[in-house]
Amino acid sequence: MTTETKQKPKTAAAKAARAKPTRREQLAKLLSRKSGASIAQIQKTFGWQPHSARAAISALRKAGTEIERSDTDKGSVYRIAGEG
Template identity: 65%
Template sequence: MTTSELEPQKTAKPKTVAIKPTRQAQLHKLLTRKSGVTIAQLQKTFGWQPHTARAAISAQRKAGCAVTRTETDKGSVYRIVAGQGDQ
């Protein structure tokens, strides 16, 4: 017998993989912030064009969330109204 036969064999342990939230989940989190989110912030965060950011907000509306738009000096700020349509 050789020494390698006497040593217990090492088995590889499965690695835990952190699941990255979907873009829709990330968008929902941004929209539920107290400060809300602007189209410019969505463009910077996700690398989207303005029409893509507006379409993603529209998808949140279609999913049942009550999204409001408020005009500010920074531009339009979008928020999900608390208690209505939260997922």
Template identity: 65%
Template sequence: MTTLDLEPQKTAIPKTVVKKPTRQAQLHKLLTRKSGVTIAQLQKSFGWQPHTARAAISAQRKAGCVVARTVTDKGSVYRIVAGQGDR
């Protein structure tokens, strides 16, 4: 006597891989906002220390972006104004 396999066969469904934006890409997006970003906002967004946030901004400069710093009542505001590294 033969037993029949009555369960349907499962076919492998390819999973789509959604890549998370890198921290540098997220930082670039924050820096290109019209309002810019402060060190305190970067600390809160990424959980960074102040020196890490400043180093990440420096890395954007090294990538070819022109980052302007404006002193306001809420602290220094950084924003990308122009540059060949714009994405």
């Protein structure tokens, strides 16, 4: 006797797993807004400490995304350069 196991195709499983955007994709979307995002906004959105938010921005930079920083009364605001 053989037992058949029904397996979903790997492509369907991969699509289901990718339904939710990654943190990197969510951060990129936040930074691509016209107003950009401050460290405080990133902290509130993801529940991160300030050093974790800055590290995530640094990781995007290392991946080739050009990010600009501007100083405001409320602190530094980060945005993806060249968009918006």
